[in-house]
Amino acid sequence: xxxxxxxxxxxxxxxxxxxxxxxxxxxxxxxxxxxxxxxxxxxxxxxxxxxxxxxxxxxxxxxxxxxxxxxxxxxxxxxxxxxxxxxxxxxxxxxxxxxxxxxxxxxxxxxxxxxxxxxxxxxxxxxxxxxxxxxxxxxxxxxxxxxxxxxxxxxxxxxxxxxxxxxxxxxxxxxxxxxxxxxxxxxxxxxxxxxxxxxxxxxxxxxxxxxxxxxxxxxxxxxxxxxxxxxxxxxxxxxxxxxxxxxxxxxxxxxxxxxxxxxxxxxxxxxxxxxxxxxxxxxxxxxxxxxxxxxxxxxxxxxxxxxxxxxxxxxxxxxxxxxxxxxxxxxxxxxxxxx
Amino acid sequence: xxxxxxxxxxxxxxxxxxxxxxxxxxxxxxxxxxxxxxxxxxxxxxxxxxxxxxxxxxxxxxxxxxxxxxxxxxxxxxxxxxxxxxxxxxxxxxxxxxxxxxxxxxxxxxxxxxxxxxxxxxxxxxxxxxxxxxxxxxxxxxxxxxxxxxxxxxxxxxxxxxxxxxxxxxxxxxxxxxxxxxxxxxxxxxxxxxxxxxxxxxxxxxxxxxxxxxxxxxxxxxxxxxxxxxxxxxxxxxxxxxxxxxxxxxxxxxxxxxxxxxxxxxxxxxxxxxxxxxxxxxxxxxxxxxxxxxxxxxxxxxxxxxxxxxxxxxxxxxxxxxxxxxxxxxxxxxxxxxxxxxxxxxxxxxxxxxxxxxxxxxxxxxx
Numbered sequence: 036x037x038x039x040x041x042x043x044x045x046x047x048x049x050x051x052x053x054x055x056x057x058x059x060x061x062x063x064x065x066x067x068x069x070x071x072x073x074x075x076x077x078x079x080x081x082x083x084x085x086x087x088x089x090x091x092x093x094x095x096x097x098x099x100x101x102x103x104x105x106x107x108x109x110x111x112x113x114x115x116x117x118x119x120x121x122x123x124x125x126x127x128x129x130x131x132x133x134x135x136x137x138x139x140x141x142x143x144x145x146x147x148x149x150x151x152x153x154x155x156x157x158x159x160x161x162x163x164x165x166x167x168x169x170x171x172x173x174x175x176x177x178x179x180x181x182x183x184x185x186x187x188x189x190x191x192x193x194x195x196x197x198x199x200x201x202x203x204x205x206x207x208x209x210x211x212x213x214x215x216x217x218x219x220x221x222x223x224x225x226x227x228x229x230x231x232x233x234x235x236x237x238x239x240x241x242x243x244x245x246x247x248x249x250x251x252x253x254x255x256x257x258x259x260x261x262x263x264x265x266x267x268x269x270x271x272x273x274x275x276x277x278x279x280x281x282x283x284x285x286x287x288x289x290x291x292x293x294x295x296x297x298x299x300x301x302x303x304x305x306x307x308x309x310x311x312x313x314x315x316x317x318x319x320x321x322x323x324x325x326x327x328x329x330x331x332x333x334x335x336x337x338x339x340x341x342x343x344x345x346x347x348x349x350x351x352x353x354x355x356x357x358x359x360x361x362x363x364x365x366x367x368x369x370x371x372x373x374x
Numbered sequence: 375x376x377x378x379x380x381x382x383x384x385x386x387x388x389x390x391x392x393x394x395x396x397x398x399x400x401x402x403x404x405x406x407x408x409x410x411x412x413x414x415x416x417x418x419x420x421x422x423x424x425x426x427x428x429x430x431x432x433x434x435x436x437x438x439x440x441x442x443x444x445x446x447x448x449x450x451x452x453x454x455x456x457x458x459x460x461x462x463x464x465x466x467x468x469x470x471x472x473x474x475x476x477x478x479x480x481x482x483x484x485x486x487x488x489x490x491x492x493x494x495x496x497x498x499x500x501x502x503x504x505x506x507x508x509x510x511x512x513x514x515x516x517x518x519x520x521x522x523x524x525x526x527x528x529x530x531x532x533x534x535x536x537x538x539x540x541x542x543x544x545x546x547x548x549x550x551x552x553x554x555x556x557x558x559x560x561x562x563x564x565x566x567x568x569x570x571x572x573x574x575x576x577x578x579x580x581x582x583x584x585x586x587x588x589x590x591x592x593x594x595x596x597x598x599x600x601x602x603x604x605x606x607x608x609x610x611x612x613x614x615x616x617x618x619x620x621x622x623x624x625x626x627x628x629x630x631x632x633x634x635x636x637x638x639x640x641x642x643x644x645x646x647x648x649x650x651x652x653x654x655x656x657x658x659x660x661x662x663x664x665x666x667x668x669x670x671x672x673x674x675x676x677x678x679x680x681x682x683x684x685x686x687x688x689x690x691x692x693x694x695x696x697x698x699x700x701x702x703x704x705x706x707x708x709x710x711x712x713x714x715x716x717x718x719x720x721x722x723x724x725x726x727x728x729x730x731x732x733x734x735x736x737x738x739x740x741x
Contacts, residue, residue, distance in 0.1 A: 100509060100512030100513050101512075101513050101720075102688075102691075102692075102724060103720050103723075103724070104720075104723050104724045104726075104727035104728075105719070105720060105723045183458075188458060189458045190458075191457045191458045192567065193567065194564050194565070194567040194568035195564070196560070196564060220564075221564065222561035222562070222564050222565050223561075259553070264561045265561065287520060290520075291458075291459070291520075293461065293560060294458065294459045294460045294461045294462070294560040295459065295461045295462050295553075295560075296459060296462065296520045297455065297456060297459065297462065297518045297519060297520050297522065298456045298458055298459055298511075298520070299519050299520060300512075300514050303520060337514065339519045339520055341520065341521055364517070364519060364526075366519070366521055366522075366523050366526070368521045368523075371521060372521075373462075373551045373553075
């Protein structure tokens with residue numbers, strides 16, 4: 036990612052919970068290496084734990100594409116978790132990434148809970164906390180399965196392929212936010228006949244479920260998928276959708292999950308719908324101005340913004356340049372798929 | 375005695391050219407053989423200098439030279455630019471470049487000299503191209519985003535063509551995005567993964583965490599060795615990586631020196647500094663101690679040999695990045711130079727670090 040500009044971040048902070056319910060703060064700082072170890076860790080009064088922290092951070096670095104030997108990252112915890120606790124691992128890994136500019140900086144330290152036996156594959160196996168507070172980043176099969184999922188990308192080693200794309204949810208000014216849609220696909224067994232439930236969206240009402248099925252079936256038809264191959268689950272980050280501007284994001288997440296779309300380095304942020312997904316067409320939707328403002332605010336380095344071609348003439352001046360300055364890119368499309 | 379004389383006069387051994395130009399790019403050739411029609415010979419001496427022997431000639435090799443015979447192609451292959459998107463790919467048609475008279479050594483000849491080992495198959499070569507492409511995309515040096523526009527595609531193509539020319543010495547005839555299905559079926563791939571996962575025992579929380587060194591080395595091996603390939607053999611991997619460093623670093627340095635950068639005192643000084651640091655890395659690579667010796671006559675523990683070999687492999691990986699960076703320098707405009715110099719600084723620092731660690735007899739882990 037855009038760690039190219041070295042002076043981006045010099046400190047990153049994440050929080051985690053201990054078994055007794057207290058909060059531990061993980062702080063990572065970056066300094067010139069000067070012949071020292073690549074990662075230095077410390078926890079008050081627990082040298083064995085520090086060694087384990089260093090190991091976790093090093094293992095998680097194996098999934099990174101870019102190796103930089105110039106910096107030392109110093110990671111510290113302000114209190115020592117018990118020897119059997121492991122929920123702090125995710126916070127350490129994320130702090131190590133954020134301090135090197137691999138994750139967008141956050142205004143307030145985020146709460147992250149998760150442990151893994153497969154950090155070197157980027158996998159997150161689970162979290163132990165009983166009832167974590169809302170808004171926490173949780174590791175595990177039902178939540179964040181692997182590190183790439185932070186930007187919506189499918190895991191290259193899991194047998195269920197799932198991908199996310201984001202869309203702007205316009206709900207009147209202050210509550211505007213980017214909402215994600217996640218598509219998980221699993222191959223149908225040989226000879227298994229697809230039924231109505233082959234595309235399931237458990238959190239939606241029946242009318243919207245029908246719309247989701249229509250959009251996915253159309254887009255897959257456009258791909259030339261002759262026989263249905265997938266059992267599909269669709270989830271949304273928030274309830275209370277209205278309109279159909281999520282469709283483009285849904286279709287793109289589906290294409291990512293089925294391994295049929297080029298991958299952006301960051302997230303896909305898309306808005307658009309279509310009356311003819313079977314022809315791959317993308318049509319315009321309502322709310323150009325607030326959505327563009329939201330995207331300009333929320334986009335981070337590596338993100339790919341896709342908007343309908345119908346919007347191109349009316350885009351706010353400077354949006355393209357503002358996104359490029361952030362390291363994101365924008366394209367207006369009239370159809371999905373290859374060029 | 376006399377029989378030896380006759381033996382020398384005897385007919386040159388026949389060269390087996392089967393597959394050359396289709397499944398094979400190049401194959402070692404014995405001295406004295408006639409080159410098959412359309413194929414070119416490359417003679418490599420002990421220090422890695424190469425010369426070409428034009429098509430139709432006889433491989434007359436001097437003492438200590440080894441011979442290669444390659445067919446210029448054209449070749450075609452399919453690449454998957456993203457490991458996570460196996461059903462979408464690029465169909466590439468390329469040819470080994472006709473010699474460029476402006477350079478003293480063709481890049482493809484250098485490739486054969488430093489990385490050639492036995493037959494160079496099209497599949498193996500395509501694998502190397504794919505790895506280079508995936509790394510450039512993952513690092514963001516090339517961009518192939520979803521719903522690529524025509525402008526973005528052209529920029530990608532320019533960068534990709536230059537990468538292949540600079541890194542492998544081949545020219546791209548044509549490259550188009552393709553649907554790789556039904557040749558590659560993602561559903562079948564996922565099913566295979568599910569079977570594989572079921573075989574692996576579940577490792578729960580209650581198990582004691584693996585000791586740092588063991589887990590770290592296991593992960594290191596996973597990076598160096600792609601599953602399905604032979605296990606990591608320290609001696610062989612180390613020798614291969616060091617040969618690459620020894621042969622390619624001087625050429626790389628030459629190219630960095632020649633890279634026509636926009637004038638300017640500050641840039642010039644940065645370039646000078648880079649070349650000087652590369653020079654020292656070169657020196658380090660050519661004075662590298664033997665893998666298995668801690669000191670003259672003192673054998674080194676196998677675990678330390680493994681550590682040394684890993685650092686050689688890392689240095690070779692940084693070398694790959696350096697070639698890719700050179701390709702970007704050759705396309706660069708004035709604007710992006712700052713980022714390129716920063717990347718160059720990172721890559722040279724990685725080279726320095728890896729060669730420095732390779733020299734050490736035992737790891738000195740300090741904070």
